[in-house]
Amino acid sequence: MIMAQIQQEDKLDLAPKKFNMWLFIFTSFMFFAALTSGFIVYSGGSGxxxxxxxxxxxMYSTAVIIISSVTLFIASRAAKQLQFEKQRLFLWLTAILGIAFLAIQIYAWVLLVNMKVYLVNSNASQSFIYMFTGMHLLHVIAGLGLLFRALSGSYKNIPQVKNLFRMEFAGIFWHFIDIIWIYLYVFLLLNQY
Amino acid sequence: MSTLAVHDHGVESHDHDHEHHHHDTFLTKYVFSQDHKMIAKQFLITGITMAFIAMTLSILFRIQLAYPDKTFPLLHTLLGRFAPEGRIDPNFYMSLVTIHGTIMVFFVLTAGLSGTFSNLLIPLQLGARDMASPFLNMLSYWAFFLASVIMLSSFFVQKGPASGGWTIYPPLSALPKAMPGSGEGMTLWLISMVLFVASSLMGGINYVSTVLNMRTKGMDLWKMPLTIWAFFLTAILGVLSFPVLVAGVVLLIFDRSFGTSFYLSEIVVQGQVMPFEGGSPILFEHLFWFLGHPEVYIVIMPALGISSEIISTNSRKPIFGYHAMVYSLIGISVLSFIVWGHHMFVTGMNPFLGGVFMITTLIIAVPSAVKTFNYLATLWRGNIRFTPAMLFAIGLVSFFISGGLTGLFLGNAALDINLHDTYFVVAHFHLVMGSAAIFGMLAGVYHWFPKMFGRLMDEKLGYLHFWLTFIGAYLVFFPMHFMGLDGVPRRYYAFTEFPSMARWLSVNVFITWAAIMSGVAQIAFLFNFVYSIFWGKKTTQNPWGSNTLEWTAPVEHLHGNWPGEIPTVYRWPYDYSKPGHHEDFIPQTVPYSETMSSNLSHDFEDNEAGLEAFKKWQIANPPREEVK
Known part of the structure; x- marks a missing residue:
């Protein structure tokens, strides 16, 4: 009995784990807040x-990542309604859009290089563009990892509780990445001149 | 939900004396343990090891400071190329100072202190089986361990460890050719700190999540011991400030390795014009101190929490001003984020901005003073038991006061023009965060040693350790104030080279011998610690007559902490010497219905039914004349 009780407490308390994700988001948020404040201090100081x-x-990548948030939302809802085929389909869509986002960001770097805006630059404001996008891409890669984890769980028919947990776990992070990108993009737009 | 778990595990039947059916191998029990109590011990032992290493480093540079022109053949034997002809190499001297600071601030007083006691006490004092994520907790320790190994490994690279100071300001840290320690040593420092931050974040996230989600029944936030409040707020500070350091370090790594110019502007190194342009080292200082200042509270707050608990327990009195204690911790936490500029008063900061930072800084004196007065008021007329833990906790209060007072001078933007970067600063922070925090940690070790190892530490050795360390620390750091007032700058290699500093040489000799004495005193601790783990006196379940939940758990460690149900909490943790009760402590697990004779009306603030029952009881049992 005691054992069963302990196990029950151990096994099913997923709420703290989800809470951990929220806390991680706070740390990530602080990280980007620091980078953008760094930009303000730098550009304010150097002119x-x-x-x-x-x-x-x-702009295209922004559209893509916003759509990916929508598809992930649909996938989550499908998972809750036990429509696992639909869940998988939209998870795949989300992941593909995520990869597309990655590709477009790298393409944007190529465009930047063609414009002679390099990472190694005497104007660090321009280097900051690479820092923002690059650090954000690391988060996207981590987000893709979580998406694929949810996907593999869905294929393996893990218990619904865990399936939903993985979906939520990936969801919280993915929507966060989306919001952070919008923040960074708007920040860059406001500072482009 | 619960049906799933029963499906998984409920079918197994048990004899009730078998707590668990994990077959722990050596590897899962002692090495890759996910049990918070074992992880706490791992943090503690790694922390103590690092502390001894860092202390040895400090004695090495103290020898150099006391005898700048003498040669000690022994040093050459020990350090080889770092001490040619028995005299410490100037670059290595800088490395010693840097690594001493780094290890003490981060590895001992952040990971060693928070890591040990948050891990041990958060689940035990809150009534949880373990941390929110035991796996993350294990990763946190191993990232810390790896970080420690990498930090120490920098002593074995050709040019020696990082040497630009623990604050690693660019350009010294950003230009690999700037000085010997800016090379591989600096790279290793950065790798180590990245791992360290990862470890801290994993730990911190876990602590916050555990405190908010996994408290036992009845344990609302205002029934938490002050230790937990302190660890909780410390973890929040870490979670919010360490990412900022990461951002700063990422930019630094790009400057170092890829040639960007975030922190570097036009500079010539060894006759060679570097390609950097337009960067600002001040930017790094902003990012660094945005972490750096909360970091000093990350260091001191757990120590304050620990001493609250120990002082209250050993004064046999409720902590004075529990709510004020919590609010001042919260106040310190919030303020810690808006004072970082006081580290940068002389970087050419706008004097108006300096004034703002000065005001926020001085406001911190308020919650700090609230805390110290509350400690003193708790001690006042207490039935004090001078256990070694209690002595160390009182020592913390002493250091916190004497070090805190000089903070008022340094926080003043005008006075800082004279005092910055002198020994006055060294004296200030070594007292207020160095000595105070290490005393908090030692107090915690003495107090919770029975909880960790099931045995008691020797008291006599504890007293010896305390007095030698306490006196030694004052003898070391107090004279430094005067050196600082005279304008002696910190981190200088040989006082004999500067006529204005040469007269302080005799003081340096004195400080060095005091440092050696306090260093030797730590052997008493080390011996006591190791000996007591194996051969100490066996402890009872609640050796200090303490109220908090960890003492309701059995002495033998179980995975899951309590054999049966997790205890429920009915009262706050500081019911010591409550009038009318037959004992001088009432554990948190004792309901008010069992302590009618000591209840007071305000114990039933949100409990109408309880108050009614109590009133009835009072009428039935009219108070008798006190027997004097």
Missing amino acids: KGIKIILPHAF
Whole structure:
């Protein structure tokens, strides 16, 4: 009995784990807040701004990541309604959109390089563009990992509780990545001149 | 939900004396343990090891400071190329100072202190089986361990460890060729700190989540011991401030390795013009101190929490001003984020901004003073038991006061022009966060040793350790104030080279011998610690007559902490010497219905039914004349 009780407490308390994810999001948020404050301190102190028009590619990537949030939302809802086929389909869609986002961001770097806006730059404001996007891409890669974990769980028919947990876990993070990107993009747009 | 778990495990039947059916191998029990109590011990032992190493480093540079021109053949034997002809190499001297600071601040007083006691006490004092994520907890320790190994490994690279100071300001840290320690040593420092931050974040996330989600029945936030409040707020500070350091370090790594110019502007190194342009080292200082200042509270707050608990227990009195204690911890936590500029008063900061930072800094004196007055008021007329833990906790209060007072001078933007970067600063922070925090940690070790190892530490050795360390620490750091007032700058290699500093040489000799004495005193602790783990006197379940939940758990460690149900909590943790009760402590697990003779009306604030029952009882049992 005691054992069963302990096990029950151990096994099913997923709420703290989910809470851990929220806390991680706070740390991530602070990280990006620090980077953007760094930008403000730098550009305020040196008087050097970004001084270019950002490539349009960033606009497309923004659209893509917003759509991916919608598809993930649909996948989550499907999972709750026990429509696992639909869940998998939309998870795949989300992951593909995520990879597309990654590709567009890298393409945007190529465009930047063509504009002679390099990472190694005497105007660090321009280097900051790479820092923002690069650090954000690391988060996207981690997010993709969580998406695939949810996906593999769904294929393996893990218990519904865990399936939903993985979906939520991935969901919290993915929507966060989305919001952070919008924040970074708007921040860059506001500072591009 | 619960049906699933029963499906998984409920079918197994048990003899009730078999607590658990894990077959722990050596590896899962002692090495890759996910049990919070074992992880706490791992943190403690690693922390103590690092502390001894860092202390040895400090004695090495103290020898150099006391005898700058003498040669000690022994040093050459011990350190080889770092002490050619028995005199410490100037670059190595800088490395010693840097690594001493880094290890003490991060590895001992952050990981060693929070890691040990948050891990041990959060689940035990809150009534949880373990942390929110035991696996993350294990990772946290191993990331810390790896970070420690990498930090120490930098002593074995050709040019020696990082040497730009523990604050690693660029350009010294950003240009690999700037000085010997800026090379591989600095790289290793950065790798180590990245792992360390990862460890801290994993730990911190776990602590916050456990405190908010896994308290036992009845344990509302205002029934938590002050230790838990302190660990909780410390963890929040860590979670919010360490990412900022990561951001700063990421930019630094790009400057170092990829040639960006975030922190570097036009600079010539060894006759070579570097390609950097337009960067600002001040930017790094902002990012660093945005972590750095909360970091000093990350260091001191757990120590304050620990001493609250120990002082109350050993004064046999409720802590004075429990709510004020919590609010001042919260106040310190919030303020800690808006004072970082006081580390940068002389970087050319706008004097108006300096004034703002000065005001926020001085406001911190308020909650700090609230805390110290509350400690003193708790001690006042207490029935004090001078256990070694209690002595160390009182020692903390002493250091916190004498070190805190000089904070008022340093927090003043005008005075800081004179005092910055002098020995006055060294004296200040070694007292207020160095000595105070290490005393908090030692107090915790003495107090919770029975909980960790099931045995008691020797008291006599504890007293010896306390007095030698306490006196030694004051003898070391007090004279430094005067050196600082005279304008002696910190981190200088040989006082004999500067006529204005040469007259302080005799003081340096004095400080060095005091440091050696306190260093030797730690052997008493080390011996006591190791000996007591194996051969100490066996402890009873509640050796200090304490109220908190960890003492209701059996002495033998179980995975899951309590053999049966988790105890329920009915009262706050500081019911010591409550009038009318037959004992001088009432554990948190004792309901008010069992302590009618000592109940007071305000114990039933949100409990109408209880108050009614109590009133009835009072009428039935009219108070008798006190027997004097």
